[in-house]
Amino acid sequence: MDSIWFRDGESPRKPRLSRERIIEAAIALLDAEGVNGFSMRRLAARLGAGTMSLYEYVAAKEDLLDLALDAALAEIEIVTDPDATWRDVLTRQLTHSRKVMLGHPWIPALVGTRPLLGPGALARSEQIFAALDRAGLKGPTLTAAVSAVSGYVHGFVAEELAWRSRFRDPAAEAHLRDQAEQLLRDRASDYPALAKTFRAGEADFDSGFKLGLSIVLDGIETRLSEHPSAPTP
Structure with a gap:
């Protein structure tokens, strides 16, 4: 992959x-139009510049996506x-990660496809790896734990963003939730566990994220207690 993070010595000429x-404008354009609406032509128009002038600062559109993602x-x-x-x-980093991603809804669409090797991304990864390494996780277990927490956050936010983009009217959302609960009550013989336990009307993204993250971290804590190793000072 020809990523900007693998190239040294590139500097704008003018x-x-x-x-x-340019990065600031790219983030604003991504916030407004998303990844599918992002183009060098639209970015140049936002900056009041010619499209080709942008290539004096970056080699390609992909570079700008990497730079904008890392800045976000x-x-x-x-x-x-x-x-x-x-x-x-x-808890603090991942909770704030959700807040940042909700503010920049295009982030989940890029994090799984771009090399997260810029200084912003690496500093956040360093903090998570260092915290779990000090706690005592090592090797593949450490890597799997990081993957589990990052996957939870990115997956949760992607689902939350999709839902929020579909239901902007609280009344319409409440009506759908009521319909879902009624359907399960009507089919209780087919889905007894769902009919007994699922309460769509009680769903709340903020509390749901917090509780889900706590459950994921409980799993890591259980692993630490079952397989203790000396924490790094």
């Missing part, structure tokens, strides 16, 4: 624009409290 200004990920909080436990670090 000061009329700036890479920083850099908005995620870095936990600086030296006394924070591994669980505190992950």
Whole structure:
């Protein structure tokens, strides 16, 4: 993959624009139009510049997607409290990750397809890996734990964004939830567990995310207690 992060020494030739200004405009365009609506022509129009002038600062559209994604990920909080436990670090970073992704709804569409090797992304990955390494996870278990928590956050937010884009009217959303519960009551003999336990009207993204993240972290904590190793000082 020919990623911008593998190339050194690239610098804009002309000061009329700036890479920083272009990245800022790229993020604004992605926020407004999403990945499918992003193009160099539209970005140039937003900047009041010629399309070809952008190529004085980046080699390709893919470079801009990488740069915009990394700049957006850099908005995620870095936990600086030296006394924070591994669980505190992950909870705070991942909770803020959801907030940032909701503010930039195009992030989930890119994180699985772009090399997350920019300074913003690497600093956030470093914090999670370091916290779990200090807690005592090692090797494949550490990698799997990071994958589990990141997969939970990205999957949850992607589903949340899809739902929010479909149901913008709270009344329409409440009506659908009522219909879902009624359907399960009507088919209780076919789906007894769902009819007994599922309460669509009680669903709430904020509390659901918090509880789900807690369950994922409980699993990591169980693994640590079952397979203890000396934490890194």
